[in-house]
Amino acid sequence: MATVVVRDYDEAIAWFTGKLGFTLTEDSDLGHGKRWVTVRPPRGDAGLLLARGANPVQQARIGDQTGGRVAFFLHTDDFARDHAAFTARGVAFVEAPRREEYGMVAVFTDLYGNRWDLVEQR
Amino acid sequence: MTVEGVRSLVFAAVAAMAGLGFVIPNAIAVRRGLAAERWIRTRGRIQKSSITIDSYVQDRDATRGPTVLYSYEAHDGTHQGTRISFARAVPVMSRWTQPFNGLPPDVLAGLRAKTEVDVWYDPEDPAQAVLRPGVDGAYIGLILLGTLLLTVSATLVHTAYSL
Numbered sequence: 001m002a003t004v005v006v007r008d009y010d011e012a013i014a015w016f017t018g019k020l021g022f023t024l025t026e027d028s029d030l031g032h033g034k035r036w037v038t039v040r041p042p043r044g045d046a047g048l049l050l051a052r053g054a055n056p057v058q059q060a061r062i063g064d065q066t067g068g069r070v071a072f073f074l075h076t077d078d079f080a081r082d083h084a085a086f087t088a089r090g091v092a093f094v095e096a097p098r099r100e101e102y103g104m105v106a107v108f109t110d111l112y113g114n115r116w117d118l119v120e121q122r
Numbered sequence: 123m124t125v126e127g128v129r130s131l132v133f134a135a136v137a138a139m140a141g142l143g144f145v146i147p148n149a150i151a152v153r154r155g156l157a158a159e160r161w162i163r164t165r166g167r168i169q170k171s172s173i174t175i176d177s178y179v180q181d182r183d184a185t186r187g188p189t190v191l192y193s194y195e196a197h198d199g200t201h202q203g204t205r206i207s208f209a210r211a212v213p214v215m216s217r218w219t220q221p222f223n224g225l226p227p228d229v230l231a232g233l234r235a236k237t238e239v240d241v242w243y244d245p246e247d248p249a250q251a252v253l254r255p256g257v258d259g260a261y262i263g264l265i266l267l268g269t270l271l272l273t274v275s276a277t278l279v280h281t282a283y284s285l
Binding site: 010013017018021023024025026027028029035037040042 | 167168169170171172173174175225226228229230233234235236
């Protein structure tokens with residue numbers, strides 16, 4: 001499980017489920033406005049915790065969790081299918097798909113600006 | 123009794139067991155679902171909801187129904203419930219509900235944390251509650267299927283003793 005710091009739970013759920021096709025797997029009220037929200041990519045084993053930034057330090061990291069480098073790697077078994085689907089749903093790719101030694105890859109950003117690799121490994 | 127008669131009895135027993143398997147649990151669910159429509163309606167709030175993706179069917183995620191925990195106010199105080207329905211279909215992910223290239227169904231729609239919901243509770247036992255009372259036609263269909271199997275079973279028994 002990896003954590004994505006978010007501004008608002010519901011907008012993040014809407015983006016990850018509506019743009020990337022993730023599944024909301026848990027939504028629990030922890031009190032004091034805090035929730036335990038997890039999503040999971042289709043046919044994937046890893047989950048994401050969508051954690052709301054609760055103080056100015058955490059909020060400052062929203063969208064820039066790794067200082068501008070790629071933070072997350074979304075593996076696919078069909079790059080062309082998912083690249084086309086994501087593009088059609090309005091996901092912002094910051095580069096054209098490129099072929100690397102390890103496979104096809106393209107970088108996109110999530111709703112807050114975190115950079116993701118969409119990767120199909122050879 | 124002839125060999126054909128014994129064979130008919132075996133088929134009758136199988137049909138009877140299958141028929142009872144359809145009729146009994148679904149009749150109980152339908153009876154409780156209909157009774158819940160007459161329960162007291164109140165407001166509640168979802169505290170927790172989750173699904174477990176525990177298998178893949180033809181490369182698509184599959185789940186059982188969602189798990190929920192909600193709180194509600196009854197005439198004797200605050201209670202917590204976990205039941206979604208007695209005889210209403212609950213959303214699931216399956217090969218039939220999750221298209222390959224489309225978005226998966228939102229199984230937890232309407233069940234997210236802090237969502238205000240209607241809750242029906244039993245006035246005689248306020249700890250018993252449900253979010254979706256009533257009955258879906260599929261449950262009636264399963265009872266009819268079970269009844270048909272019981273009818274077939276009775277016919278086979280009659281045939282066996284006629285041989």
